[in-house]
Amino acid sequence: MGHAYTPGLKVTDSLVIRKHRILPLKGDVLVKLGDKVKPDHVVARTLLPGAVVPLNVANKMGIPPEDLETVMLKKAGDPIKAGEPVAQSKPLFGLKFLGGSKCEATIDGTIESISHITGQVLQRGMPTPVEVKAYIEGEVIEVLPREGVVVQCVAGFVQGIFGIGGETNGAIQVVTPDNQTVLSDNLINEAHKDKVIVGGSLVTAAALRKAIQVGVRGIVVGGFDDKDLRDFLGYDIGVAITGSEDTRTTLVVTEGFGQINMAQKTYDLLKRHEGQMACINGATQIRAGVIRPELVIPETAEDDYKQAKTDIPVEGLKIGSPIRVIRHPYFGQLGRVTDLPAPLQVLESESRARILEVEFDSGKRALVPRANVEMIEG
Template sequence: MAHAYTPGLKVTDQVWLVKERILPLKGDVIVSKGDRVEPDTVVAQTHLPGPVEPVNVANILGVPPEDIPECMLKKEGDPVKKGEVIARSASFFGLFKSECTSKIEGTVENISHVTGQVLLRGQPMPVQVRAYLRGEVSAIHPSEGVSVAAIGAFVQGIFGIGGETHGEIKIVCADHTEVLDDSKIGPACEGKVVVGGSLVTAAALKKAIQVRAKGIVVGGFDDRDLRDFLGYDLGVAITGSEDLGITLVVTEGFGQIAMAQKTFELLKRHEGKLACINGATQIRAGVIRPEVVIPKDIPAMQENVPKPEIAGLAIGSSVRVIRQPHFGRLGKVSAMPAPLQQLESESSARVLEVEFDGKERAIIPRANVEMIEEV
């Protein structure tokens, strides 16, 4: 099968990125092509239809459903105010009146003479889409949104939580192997994207929220801490909508795993610069990985940044082992035998030989490595 290895996560110093910024429903685009935008710039907005409030008018008035149209004081499409009488019935020669009032401000959407139910629609809710990146509006999608283009450094993570945010990069660990514990978090982290080494502890994460850091980028995270942090055991990797006061981007995996040195060095080179991060992860059809984008302030944007070519796995390729027994180790492919080989688990699989640190060699199933894309 063609997909014999996991394509690697991208870590690159300069890439041309285009992000679609699309409204959930049709609306207004409020920027023009070529406009320079900041992460907080509103690029499009619309109104979502308000919530629906069903009112069982027949029950409230004590009349059969087929009489409802006669009792209604409002017709479909009419605006109503909170507390306004929308239907009235009169009985016993008009002496006793029953009334039905609206609980919300909105419009009458539907009147049913079958069920006696009236549907009221609340006020529309405004929705805004922001640029997320510092860059340029590269395309307009009329009534839907825009494309924002940016040139910048780019780090793809493996797992994250929390949505889009941005802040200046602050490195708090001496190197890519150091654990980010709570002693390294202080008031200076407020509004910052904090970069750690091999692991972020639960206490550090909690403190980062207290000091109002915007995000954390780190090599590993313990699943037990994730469960405590989320308040539930994450079953399926679909994240991004959590509202926990911080965005987390994990670059390597679960457990204590040193951040790839190249990733750490890249982030360190950009300390003090703006980073736009998103923890959204989806590992199913249409994979979404968390990311760190460090947009560069280039006066005239142009699409001539070389696009990375995705090469296949070959002898000499740099790889990361993504399963035990060598989980997290980096090395170079030193041999790629063609025939299937039997593993310790007695499964037969296609394998490759990886050389670690130019010395030790190990046989690993091809499915258990991912390429490190050298761009």
């Protein structure tokens, strides 16, 4: 089998980041190779076909479907306006004062199709424009004709474990004095408007509400209580697929659910970059093709490109590897691997598993299943 442990979350000062900015349908790319773009720069645009609304003309006019041809004023592809007649029957005996029934379009758009079997006319609504922004500050390094672009930058990079809310950006401001302090509402004020704020071990529900109220763009924090998450969203997240919530403030949790100190390395990195612009996305998908929430801090100096790593090599667990325990009874504790015994061992639960010995930062040692640790990478 592959690795018996969970690969860690990336936390690094300098990494080459490439983002594919792709349209949902083919359209127009608005930038060219080599262009420098800002996060809110629109790089591609397209029109999504409008909604289809059926109109049962035969029913409405009381005629058999096969006679539809004789009453239609419009043909497939013709533009229509709401209220405009699309079909009209001839008046009785050709006498205008006896009238003729008519059927009007219900939306603006075009006629999609006319069915002589069901008597149904399908109306296609006006197309909806869709834009894709650059999301990060950087350079267009590839143009995918009619589809989108690849934007690249060198950046400080923090991967979270869980998030809510979509893409946004703002200047980083660390608001807790250390990685352990709880981010409570009294630490948030009007000065944090449009900022990405950084907290310690937990963000309280009240703090999250206050952040939204003052217009904070994003929050990066060690932990969040599930009960608060449910109260905040108004529903329970059943499966970890997020990013489309309309929360106004994007949340990135770096360690997990509950009160857990943000890893010192992550806190220190964010502290070093305080004041810089960060691009943040809470989208999470824990399934095949995993997506983690993230914080990207683009660097603009030329030197940064030369020094930056293009990827962080994934190394196996070794003696001395820094790890985080990701399950009870040592959940959230950080330490270093001190032994990797090969044979399977029986746990307290009587399960047999491969284990490792860890020495926690407190100096205490414990045996933990390898499946229950995560490498600290970066």
